Amino acid sequence: MIRDSSLCGAMQDNELHALSSIARRKTFPTGQVVAWSGDPNSVCANVVAGAVKVTASTPDGREQIVGLLYPGDFVGHPFAEDATLTVTAVGETDLCLFPRGPFERTLGEHRTMERRLLQQTMESLGGAQQRILSLGRKNAAERIASFLLEVLDRTRPDHEDGPAEIDLPISRGEMADYLGLTIETVSRQLTRLRKDGVIAMAKGDRCCTVLSRERLELIADPD
Amino acid sequence: MIRDSSLCGAMQDNELHALSSIARRKTFPTGQVVAWSGDPNSVCANVVAGAVKVTASTPDGREQIVGLLYPGDFVGHPFAEDATLTVTAVGETDLCLFPRGPFERTLGEHRTMERRLLQQTMESLGGAQQRILSLGRKNAAERIASFLLEVLDRTRPDHEDGPAEIDLPISRGEMADYLGLTIETVSRQLTRLRKDGVIAMAKGDRCCTVLSRERLELIADPD
DNA sequence: CGTTTAGTTGAACCTTATCAAGCCCTGTGG
DNA sequence: CCACAGGGCTTGATAAGGTTCAACTAAACG
Numbered sequence: 001m002i003r004d005s006s007l008c009g010a011m012q013d014n015e016l017h018a019l020s021s022i023a024r025r026k027t028f029p030t031g032q033v034v035a036w037s038g039d040p041n042s043v044c045a046n047v048v049a050g051a052v053k054v055t056a057s058t059p060d061g062r063e064q065i066v067g068l069l070y071p072g073d074f075v076g077h078p079f080a081e082d083a084t085l086t087v088t089a090v091g092e093t094d095l096c097l098f099p100r101g102p103f104e105r106t107l108g109e110h111r112t113m114e115r116r117l118l119q120q121t122m123e124s125l126g127g128a129q130q131r132i133l134s135l136g137r138k139n140a141a142e143r144i145a146s147f148l149l150e151v152l153d154r155t156r157p158d159h160e161d162g163p164a165e166i167d168l169p170i171s172r173g174e175m176a177d178y179l180g181l182t183i184e185t186v187s188r189q190l191t192r193l194r195k196d197g198v199i200a201m202a203k204g205d206r207c208c209t210v211l212s213r214e215r216l217e218l219i220a221d222p223d
Numbered sequence: 224m225i226r227d228s229s230l231c232g233a234m235q236d237n238e239l240h241a242l243s244s245i246a247r248r249k250t251f252p253t254g255q256v257v258a259w260s261g262d263p264n265s266v267c268a269n270v271v272a273g274a275v276k277v278t279a280s281t282p283d284g285r286e287q288i289v290g291l292l293y294p295g296d297f298v299g300h301p302f303a304e305d306a307t308l309t310v311t312a313v314g315e316t317d318l319c320l321f322p323r324g325p326f327e328r329t330l331g332e333h334r335t336m337e338r339r340l341l342q343q344t345m346e347s348l349g350g351a352q353q354r355i356l357s358l359g360r361k362n363a364a365e366r367i368a369s370f371l372l373e374v375l376d377r378t379r380p381d382h383e384d385g386p387a388e389i390d391l392p393i394s395r396g397e398m399a400d401y402l403g404l405t406i407e408t409v410s411r412q413l414t415r416l417r418k419d420g421v422i423a424m425a426k427g428d429r430c431c432t433v434l435s436r437e438r439l440e441l442i443a444d445p446d
Numbered sequence: 447c448g449t450t451t452a453g454t455t456g457a458a459c460c461t462t463a464t465c466a467a468g469c470c471c472t473g474t475g476g
Numbered sequence: 477c478c479a480c481a482g483g484g485c486t487t488g489a490t491a492a493g494g495t496t497c498a499a500c501t502a503a504a505c506g
Contacts, residue, residue, distance in 0.1 A: 056356040059446045064359040066352040077349065079342050085352065114337060119302050121344045126300065128351035129289040129308065133279040135358035136287040136403030140494070172453060180359030182495060187454055204453045204502070223282045363462070395485060405463060410486055427470070427485045 006046050006072040007116055015110045022102040028052075028089035034075070041083040044076030044103050050093025051169045055086045055177070065178040066131075067124070068169070070154055074120050078104050090170050135180045143179040144189040145220035148199070152210060161213055168206045193219075230269055230297055230339055241333060245325040251275075251312035257298070264306040267299030267326050273316025274392045278309045278400070288401040289354075290347070291392070293377055297343050301327050313393050358403045366402040367412040368443035371422070375433060384436055391429045416442075 007019075025048070028034060034052060035043060047069050054067035054075070066085065069075055075087055078100065089095075098106075107114050134143055152159060152166050168175070172190075176183045190208075193199045198216055200209040210216060230242075248271070251257060257275060258266060270292050277290035277298070289308065292298055298310055301323060312318075321329075330337050357366055375382060375389050391398070395413075399406045413431075416422045421439055423432040433439055 054352075056352060058356070058360060059444050062360040064356045066355045077345055079345060080349070084349065108338075111334070114334075114341065115331075118337065118341045118344065121341065121348060122300055122302060125344060125348045125351060126303070126307065128348060128355060129277075129279060131355055132289045132351060132358060133281070133287045135355060136400075137281060137285040177359075183453075184455085184496080185494060188494095191454075221282050406485080407464085407487085408462060411462095414486075 007074055007113060007120065015113055018106050018110060019098070019113070022098055022106060024097045026095055026097055028093045028095065030089060030091050030093075032089050034087040034089060034095065035083050035085075037083055037086040039083050041077060041080045042100050044074070044078060044098045044100055046096040046098075047071050047073045047075060048094035048096050050089060050091045052093055052095070053088050053090050053170070053174065053178075055088065056084070057086075063177050064180065065174060066128070068178060070169075074117065074124075076100070076103075078107065078117075090174065140179075140181055140185050140189050141192070142220055142222070143181065144175075144186065144193070145198075145216050147175065147179060148193075148208070148210065149213075149216055149220055152213070159213070163200075163209055163211050164213065165207065165209045168208060171206075230336060230343065241329050242321070242336070245321055245329060247320045249318055249320055251316045251318065253312060253314050253316075255312045257310040257312060257318065258306050258308075260306055260309040262306050264300060264303045265323055267297070267301060267321045267323055269319040269321075270294050270296045270298060271317035271319050273312060273314045275316055275318070276311050276313050276393070276397065276401075278311065279307070280309075286400050287403065288397060289351070291401060293392075297340065297347075299323070299326075301330065301340075313397065363402075363404055363408050363412050364415070365443055365445070366404065367398075367409065367416070368421075368439050370398065370402060371416075371431070371433065372436075372439055372443055375436070382436070386432055386434050387436065388430065388432045391431060394429075 028050075034045070035041075037056070049071055051071075052069050052075060053065045054069065055063055056066050057063045068090075075095070076098075077083070077085075107117065134146055138146065148166070151168065152164060155166055156164055170178065172186050173183050175181075176186045179186065190199075190201065193216075194201055196215075198210075198212055198219070200211055201207070251273075257268070258264075260279070272294055274294075275292050275298060276288045277292065278286055279289050280286045291313075298318070299321075300306070300308075330340065357369055361369065371389070374391065375387060378389055379387055393401065395409050396406050398404075398409045402409065413422070413424065414426075416439075417424050419438075421433075421435055421442070423434055424430070
């Protein structure tokens with residue numbers, strides 16, 4: 001179902017076959033860890049359904065979500081000996097797992113796959129660079145607005161204007177870990193957006209209606 | 224001179240030849256812009272000597288350095304139509320420039336090169352993720368200490384302990400833009416490190432002696 | 447039901463930004 | 477040769493944004 005947006009997108013049938021012969025489908029319940037930081041780096045994967053968070057943390061336990069991956073996204077770090085990041089399912093999640101060794105070998109045998117992975121990695125890098133800008137230079141309101149727009153673009157790629165309902169994939173605490181803020185600040189900023197009529201959202205809910213995409217964009221990227 | 228650490232590292236002579244036939248060497252004076260954000264994405268490059276900064280900025284002009292690249296590092300974003308980032312020489316810098324089109328073609332013709340670029344891009348992504356952690360969860364002191372260690376590791380890869388002299392590649396203002404702080408905070412944190420005897424450094428100087436790497440590490444990653 | 451968990455809200459505090467002044471070095475022009 | 481302007485850096489005072497701590501609500505769950 002997610003073929004064309006994922007690694008498999010550009011591939012021939014024989015290549016797909018090579019991949020699927022090493023792949024293993026698995027469902028992870030909410031909160032289950034797929035791979036631990038510090039463990040040997042043994043798997044790569046494609047997200048099939050649900051989502052995963054990729055987290056880094058300081059030795060004293062502060063946590064930061066460095067990536068949020070959705071269906072079609074590639075997870076993992078080929079060629080690295082050890083995992084430096086923890087991968088966790090957020091919400092019930094289906095992954096297509098590839099043991100790293102065989103995956104790297106398959107990569108070597110199928111050019112289109114390697115090319116596609118290179119392009120995906122370049123895109124991830126671009127995304128990471130945007131997040132560096134957010135975390136380094138944006139205030140709380142701007143970060144929250146940017147995040148809502150990110151989720152909106154992910155789930156409604158064709159949306160242009162007018163009200164749109166989005167379902168936040170993560171909790172307030174996870175939003176805080178993603179945006180480099182605290183739970184309290186996230187909560188306050190959301191109520192502020194609600195009071196200002198930019199979004200509509202029941203208290204404590206994960207469901208959120210963007211009333212004015214335009215205003216949200218203005219907050220995310222002021223001019 | 225920087226062959227083995229750069230893209231060219233894993234290549235055969237015929238591949239090197241292919242690359243060098245499209246390459247153009249150029250020296251950029253301090254502050255000169257190599258590529259502008261928003262312009263068509265026309266070049267990739269390898270840093271030969273000196274260093275470049277890669278910056279992103281908000282529409283209202285706040286600036287963030289998203290990457291700092293040294294000799295051997297690859298600069299650019301193959302496959303992207305437009306540049307979203309600005310690349311600027313910091314200090315007198317030699318680059319080996321590749322027009323993007325021919326570079327992508329060459330990439331398609333030389334597997335080892337593509338493989339190597341994939342690995343480099345993965346490493347860049349890992350670095351970016353570490354910086355997301357820093358910007359999201361570390362305070363000013365920790366960021367400064369992390370940065371000094373980064374520079375130390377770059378310039379003295381074999382250094383383990385004891386005093387070591389390092390030359391900061393960038394100004395205070397650029398450190399601020401790199402670390403998501405202000406000039407004033409950077410300055411204050413450096414004098415603090417100086418007063419605490421962690422580093423020795425003449426006021427306003429770019430040269431800095433790390434007196435205790437151990438203490439610096441303790442500050443960068445508290446436990 | 448009582449307990450737990452996620453989220454909201456308020457008050458006090460703290461880190462960092464902002465504003466302002468001054469220093470030092472360099473380069474320039476009288 | 478000196479006065480002066482400018483840039484890079486430091487330092488101080490003040491302000492603000494976000495964190496921390498704490499209380500509270502509401503839904504979920506045994």
